[in-house]
Amino acid sequence: MSELDALCERAVKLWGIRAQVGMMMEEAAELIVALNKYDRGEIQAPDVVEELVDTAVMVTQMRLYFDPDSRYWDAKRSEKLRRLSYRLEMEEAKK
Numbered sequence: 001m002s003e004l005d006a007l008c009e010r011a012v013k014l015w016g017i018r019a020q021v022g023m024m025m026e027e028a029a030e031l032i033v034a035l036n037k038y039d040r041g042e043i044q045a046p047d048v049v050e051e052l053v054d055t056a057v058m059v060t061q062m063r064l065y066f067d068p069d070s071r072y073w074d075a076k077r078s079e080k081l082r083r084l085s086y087r088l089e090m091e092e093a094k095k
């Protein structure tokens with residue numbers, strides 16, 4: 001288990017899933033706000049990265065809680081990457 005996974009597992013264990021789902025929503029909302037502010041030129045890329053990292057940490061906590069062995073995560077990730085690859089090939093073929 002990675003250091004990130006270990007810390008994220010401890011966070012959910014200590015504060016509980018209900019609190020961490022609340023944090024997930026809060027961080028996702030902060031990321032949306034940051035992306036809008038970046039689009040308007042009000043903040044810089046590092047500010048967006050900070051919110052991306054916050055969100056990524058919360059996503060890891062959610063993944064570890066909802067899919068502890070990452071079985072569905074890995075399957076869905078493969079499926080979605082295959083779909084993205086297919087769509088890219090179709091779009092690139094048009095050029």
Ligand SMILES: [Mg+2]
Pocket residue numbers: 027030031050051054
């Ligand atoms: Mg944040």
